[in-house]
Amino acid sequence: MDTFLQQLVNGLTLGCVYAVVALGYTMVYGIIQLINFAHGEVVMIGAMVAFSVITALAGSGLPPVAILLLSLLAAIPACMFVGFTVERIAYKPLRAAPRLAPLITAIGVSIILQHLALLIWGRNYITVPQIVPTQSYALTASANSATITNIQIAIIILSVGMMAGLIALVYKTRIGIAMRATSQNASVAGLMGINVNSVISFTFLIGAALGAVAGVMIGSYYGQAYYQMGFLLGLKAFSAAVLGGIGNLGGAVLGGILIGLIEAFGAGYMGDVTNVCTLNQYFPGFAGLCDANANSSLLGSNYKEVYAFVILILVLRFRPSGLLGERVSDRA
Amino acid sequence: MNTLLSIKNLHIGYGGIQAVKGIDLHVEQGELVTLIGANGAGKTTTLKAITGLLKPTQGAIDYAGKSIIGVPTYKVASEGLVLVPEGRGVFPGLTILENLQMGAYTRNDRTEIAFDIEHKFSLFPRLKERAKQTAGTLSGGEQQMLAISRALMARPNLLLLDEPSMGLAPIMVQKIFEVVRDVSKSGVTILLIEQNAKLALQISQRGYVMDGGVITLSGESKSLLDNPKVREAYLGEDVGA
Ligand SMILES: Nc1ncnc2c1ncn2[C@@H]1O[C@H](COP(=O)(O)OP(=O)(O)OP(=O)(O)O)[C@@H](O)[C@H]1O
Numbered sequence A: 001m002d003t004f005l006q007q008l009v010n011g012l013t014l015g016c017v018y019a020v021v022a023l024g025y026t027m028v029y030g031i032i033q034l035i036n037f038a039h040g041e042v043v044m045i046g047a048m049v050a051f052s053v054i055t056a057l058a059g060s061g062l063p064p065v066a067i068l069l070l071s072l073l074a075a076i077p078a079c080m081f082v083g084f085t086v087e088r089i090a091y092k093p094l095r096a097a098p099r100l101a102p103l104i105t106a107i108g109v110s111i112i113l114q115h116l117a118l119l120i121w122g123r124n125y126i127t128v129p130q131i132v133p134t135q136s137y138a139l140t141a142s143a144n145s146a147t148i149t150n151i152q153i154a155i156i157i158l159s160v161g162m163m164a165g166l167i168a169l170v171y172k173t174r175i176g177i178a179m180r181a182t183s184q185n186a187s188v189a190g191l192m193g194i195n196v197n198s199v200i201s202f203t204f205l206i207g208a209a210l211g212a213v214a215g216v217m218i219g220s221y222y223g224q225a226y227y228q229m230g231f232l233l234g235l236k237a238f239s240a241a242v243l244g245g246i247g248n249l250g251g252a253v254l255g256g257i258l259i260g261l262i263e264a265f266g267a268g269y270m271g272d273v274t275n276v277c278t279l280n281q282y283f284p285g286f287a288g289l290c291d292a293n294a295n296s297s298l299l300g301s302n303y304k305e306v307y308a309f310v311i312l313i314l315v316l317r318f319r320p321s322g323l324l325g326e327r328v329s330d331r332a
Numbered sequence B: 001m002n003t004l005l006s007i008k009n010l011h012i013g014y015g016g017i018q019a020v021k022g023i024d025l026h027v028e029q030g031e032l033v034t035l036i037g038a039n040g041a042g043k044t045t046t047l048k049a050i051t052g053l054l055k056p057t058q059g060a061i062d063y064a065g066k067s068i069i070g071v072p073t074y075k076v077a078s079e080g081l082v083l084v085p086e087g088r089g090v091f092p093g094l095t096i097l098e099n100l101q102m103g104a105y106t107r108n109d110r111t112e113i114a115f116d117i118e119h120k121f122s123l124f125p126r127l128k129e130r131a132k133q134t135a136g137t138l139s140g141g142e143q144q145m146l147a148i149s150r151a152l153m154a155r156p157n158l159l160l161l162d163e164p165s166m167g168l169a170p171i172m173v174q175k176i177f178e179v180v181r182d183v184s185k186s187g188v189t190i191l192l193i194e195q196n197a198k199l200a201l202q203i204s205q206r207g208y209v210m211d212g213g214v215i216t217l218s219g220e221s222k223s224l225l226d227n228p229k230v231r232e233a234y235l236g237e238d239v240g241a
């Protein structure tokens, strides 16, 4: 089987979602040097709201594409509202406080949002009605070819579109230049007539909107959502942002895609590579394990969450500012 | 005459420490006024209060006839009161062109903005040559040219300059003072903070001398240049008194 091609497709799909979420972390960090730990929960809320809408409308007779669009139209403003409110209530009053204060606050907000979701949507996994049937397309002519699904195609196209849109916004528009100016020197930005508070709010709004779409995408990909899904997802996306160089948009995209690929290839190959019989050919001491169960591996696919973090630690060991991160002294 | 900036009995502190202890100062429309004084006199602190970056503990600051105490910095700027901060404060990661565009942030007249950018480029050809490079790559003098040009992009009514010649080579210092004089001649009202007392007093109409948070002397720049106290303390001359 085309394991390589298949894991490439799976990894790119996941990586696109991580990248979109990582952009939310990196934008907020770039502008107020805060790691917004609640961003993962914003993504979760996006998935939850969308699922509620899809569930409610599944039997309505509306065309599936219309239902999906409506779910996005509900999730995006809901997440923007949450992102905006959290910034105004929890982070803004602490802007002059030592950095640890908003950081701990962010963790607190993250837990509060999880429990709000628990109250609203309950503690169980929510599964969505499959309103759009999954279709797989073979990528090669071989009999058991790698495939790509319509959902994967939609996720990749939507993500690339959002990333391109964001980069155009930040680099080409007046508000985008103002965002970068604020991130480099907020007090001078104010002296230029830029309303720094509005720019910061705008950054949260954009990040939350991206997070909402990411939530809908990841929920549709796995077909389920639950109130704690934002935790690990957020952690991986945050790691992606750090891996790429936090504060750097290109870095978040690169880091997200790398983390997705590492996770997919880790899940696809590490089982085979660490198969006890394979190991037995190179190292002494695995013979007994191989005789007992020829199919067992040291690291099965349930270890897939670990690889990304191992790579993260290794990269930071040699490039503390991340792959595309500027040296700290370059920041004014 | 028309008073553009009027400061009365201004006190400013950092925590418990008073950095500015009751100063009076005014700038008339069209004037070039200088405020000179040694390190730590309270000059930058005064500018921070004018631009809303610090809240005074006591006193009044009126701009164009209205109090601006408590008005947020960005609103003060959009009223045409623009500060070129100490240390220049260019956005190092933005291109020179983007820095200039940010100077015009409060304006909406696109064609006029484009015209003004070309005008700044004609004044400072170095900026035009490097328009697409980031401002962090400019030399100190070039950054100061950019910082002044950026402030002028706002078409300010009152331009505050905080030690524009600081840390520059002598030839650059000359050039900066020429620029300030030209900007003043073009009709912009200027309050110039300087440690280079001689040049500042030579190009300005009136001057204030600040020391230890208070104004110790003030008057026509010509007479301050002749004042023995100023000559001894700020012009480094031995007046043999
Ligand atoms: N952030 C601050 N916290 C506490 N004290 C400060 C702060 N900034 C300035 N000061 C103090 O306030 C006084 C006035 O400082 P200020 O920066 O206004 O002086 P200045 O006249 O601009 O001097 P310079 O010519 O060196 O720029 C000094 O004693 C300084 O130590």
Ligand SMILES: [Mg+2]
Pocket (backbone or CB within 6 Å): B043, B044, B045, B086, B162
């Ligand atoms: Mg100063």
